[in-house]
Amino acid sequence: MKLFPDREKLKRYMKAGLPLIFAVAWTPVVWMLLAALFGPPMQRLFSAWQPVVAILAASTLLVMVGLVRLFRRIGLRSLDNVE
Numbered sequence: 001m002k003l004f005p006d007r008e009k010l011k012r013y014m015k016a017g018l019p020l021i022f023a024v025a026w027t028p029v030v031w032m033l034l035a036a037l038f039g040p041p042m043q044r045l046f047s048a049w050q051p052v053v054a055i056l057a058a059s060t061l062l063v064m065v066g067l068v069r070l071f072r073r074i075g076l077r078s079l080d081n082v083e
Helices: 007-044 049-080
Strands: none
Touching: 007 049
16 A cells, blocks of 8 residues: 555645655754854853854754755755656
8 A cells, every 4th residue: 555645645745744854853963063063152252051042043943944945946846847
């Protein structure tokens, strides 16, 4: 038994669901990367850790929104070519 017997259901799921699953899975990785790269310089700039965490959280959110939009755009192009 196939998970998606209809090709249109598969396309709808791929267009909407997979970028969101990507975002949930990769957000901790992006957070750790941004914290490793920008955390120490920002820690020296600010005396408290709260603004550093707030800036990193906002940056992570913006990066993930951008990546989700990029992957949706790429996914829509590739799904249009699927027979």
